[in-house]
Amino acid sequence: MNFKRVPESQGWIQRAGEWAVRQRTFMPRMIDLEVSRECNLECPACMRRAPTSLAQLGGEKYRTLESFKEVHRQIPTLGTLNFMGDGEPLMNPELQDIIHYASLFDIHTVVTTNATLITPKTLDHWKANKVYRMHASIDAASKELYEEVRAGASWKQTLENLRLMGKSGIPLCINIVLTKRTIKEMASAVRLCFEVGAKEVTFLMPICAYDSDVDVRPEVNEKNQLLFLDTHWWCNKLGVKWIFPLGLNPTFRRFSFPFIRPQIDIDGELWACCYALGRGRNWVFGHPLDIEPGTYQMGNMIKEGFREVWYGEAYQELREVYKRTEVPKGAVMPWKEYLCRVEAVESRKTKERFDHCEICPARWGIACS
Numbered sequence: 449m450n451f452k453r454v455p456e457s458q459g460w461i462q463r464a465g466e467w468a469v470r471q472r473t474f475m476p477r478m479i480d481l482e483v484s485r486e487c488n489l490e491c492p493a494c495m496r497r498a499p500t501s502l503a504q505l506g507g508e509k510y511r512t513l514e515s516f517k518e519v520h521r522q523i524p525t526l527g528t529l530n531f532m533g534d535g536e537p538l539m540n541p542e543l544q545d546i547i548h549y550a551s552l553f554d555i556h557t558v559v560t561t562n563a564t565l566i567t568p569k570t571l572d573h574w575k576a577n578k579v580y581r582m583h584a585s586i587d588a589a590s591k592e593l594y595e596e597v598r599a600g601a602s603w604k605q606t607l608e609n610l611r612l613m614g615k616s617g618i619p620l621c622i623n624i625v626l627t628k629r630t631i632k633e634m635a636s637a638v639r640l641c642f643e644v645g646a647k648e649v650t651f652l653m654p655i656c657a658y659d660s661d662v663d664v665r666p667e668v669n670e671k672n673q674l675l676f677l678d679t680h681w682w683c684n685k686l687g688v689k690w691i692f693p694l695g696l697n698p699t700f701r702r703f704s705f706p707f708i709r710p711q712i713d714i715d716g717e718l719w720a721c722c723y724a725l726g727r728g729r730n731w732v733f734g735h736p737l738d739i740e741p742g743t744y745q746m747g748n749m750i751k752e753g754f755r756e757v758w759y760g761e762a763y764q765e766l767r768e769v770y771k772r773t774e775v776p777k778g779a780v781m782p783w784k785e786y787l788c789r790v791e792a793v794e795s796r797k798t799k800e801r802f803d804h805c806e807i808c809p810a811r812w813g814i815a816c817s
Contacts, residue, residue: 463777469707470771473759478528480722481519482713483511483543484535489562489600491587493627493664496534498657500728500741502713503534510540511714513549519712520553522754530558532711532722538565544573551577560585560623564601566609571616582613583650585623589636593629607644614645621648621691625816631666634679642686649683650691652816653809655723657730665733665814668696668783694778698786698812702777706766710758716750718757720766720802723810732809733783735790739804762801769802786812 485503487496496503520526529550531537538561540546547557559574560583574582588594591603598606613620622644624630624637634651641649654664666672676695683690693699705711705721712718719725724744730737746766747757757763781789790807809815 466702466704469704470767473707473763473767475525475755475758476523476708476710477525478530478709479519479523479526480530480532480709480711481511481516482533482535482711483531483537483546484533484540485509485714486539487534487536487562488539488564489536489598491597491599493597493625493654494534495655495657498728498730500657501534502725505715508714509535510542511546513542513545515714515716516546516549518750519754520550520555522749526550526553526555528556528558530709531560533713533725536562536565538570544570544577547574547579548577554578556580559583562586562598562601563606563609563613564598566613568612571612571618574618575616579618581619581621582616583621583623584610584613584646585625586610587623587625588630589624589633589640593633597627597630610640610644610646619648620644620646621650622646623650623652625652625654626666627654627664628666631672631675634675635682638679638682638686638688638690641688646688648689648691651679651693653693653814655730655809655815656732657728659731660734660736661731662734666696672696693813695780697783698781698809698814700775700777700779700781701811701813702774703770703811706763706770710746712749716748718746718749718754720744720746721810723808723815730809730815732790732814733787735787737790737794737804737807737809743801743804766802766805769800769805773806781812783814786814 482502486509495501537543537559550557556578558581559579563584563586586594586606587597594603595601622637622641638649654661656664703721710718711722711725728739728741746762747760749757793803793807
């Protein structure tokens with residue numbers, strides 16, 4: 449395989465840590481926790497639309513404070529709490545109580561939000577209760593496109609909220625999912641970061657689990673590559689840190705989710721990684737990838753106990769697959785070569801449970817994660 453290396457954003461401490469956690473599995477210091485299955489927006493490209501998403505599972509809409517106390521009881525090593533899932537965290541009426549309770553045990557919190565429900569009171573509470581990082585998912589940097597891709601949101605209000613977030617003293621990162629339409633606003637997004645006081649920007653690739661990505665995913669062509677170069681220039685000029693990705697071709701990421709960072713949904717199910725949450729069929733470069741339901745559900749901590757699942761056979765098997773299939777971080781593969789690899793894995797006569805990890809779009813940087 450013809451791998452081309454690109455600069456890595458982390459230093460030797462990061463690499464040493466990644467090596468260490470693959471040698472022995474400890475109880476996690478960080479978890480990704482679902483707190484909401486409801487959202488105040490109706491974005492046309494959202495994963496919530498997919499029939500396999502957590503939002504379509506039904507059941508409880510929000511995590512309660514009492515259910516978080518049970519999570520903490522079973523994971524006393526917890527030091528960092530990251531909210532994830534297919535809903536907007538600020539819809540949860542008990543969110544601030546959960547954050548406050550976590551802070552009492554010196555647990556720091558990362559919040560990812562669509563930024564539409566932010567108020568000064570919200571930010572004051574977060575500053576006082578160990579919220580140490582915010583991600584604002586906005587996906588566009590102009591009024592017209594923003595209000596189209598973020599259906600139900602007001603650009604004027606969101607821009608005001610972003611300014612409040614930037615002035616709060618809590619580090620802010622702006623998230624943009626790149627599509628054929630939004631990729632043209634990459635440089636504008638960097639300038640927006642500078643304007644509102646965001647220190648970082650993350651450009652994410654779409655997860656298309658409701659239809660083919662042919663009309664959504666940005667094409668790998670010279671025009672779009674020039675947009676990446678222009679955006680890099682603006683990042684350097686304005687001092688905004690670019691997190692990921694570094695290009696449009698598949699670029700390998702050294703995931704550590706199964707080793708250090710479980711994903712826990714409202715029902716207590718542990719998932720292999722945030723990309724695997726509720727995934728069934730999804731599309732990459734027009735190619736359908738099918739995951740059998742339940743493949744990446746590792747077990748239920750309420751019914752079985754967290755330690756029993758975390759150190760159970762499913763996680764052990766998954767970790768071995770991860771270690772066996774890793775390549776150098778930052779390795780780049782042309783997308784046509786990637787699709788050949790996809791077809792090779794999917795055509796195997798004998799299939800293993802976690803074969804999909806070898807061709808996982810999130811591990812290869814071509815799906816949001």
